Amino acid sequence: MLNILSILTGLVSLIFVIPGVVPFLGWANWLALPIALVGLVLGVLSSKNAGRNLNIVILIFAVVRLSLGGGFI
Template structure:
């Protein structure tokens, strides 16, 4: 689960970088739920792994959380949230 959430977070991060380009900001509407699913997978991974082996899940959770925050801020700045 940790590896899946980490890879999910990397894909979300690449998508976020693409959505930062003007006129591609509409991608944030799809990016935020995508990253939320990755964060949910990471949270499940944290629950079901031992504390010695949950580093990937923590990294995936952090990466997906950063992507969600940047996506919400980007929508707020660009006027996407009315």
């Protein structure tokens, strides 16, 4: 059950990360980070790895995008 919740929170944060790739919409990644962290915690508490891995990928993608844009753009 926790794995399903982790995947769902990962998909919600992915909704914010995808538009955050566009220039001047990088602020959306700041909204995705806390959601993906919650999903990561749920994935760690789960017995399966799919939700945890999804949220790790989303977190890495959002952090890299924010670092390329200087954290704002």
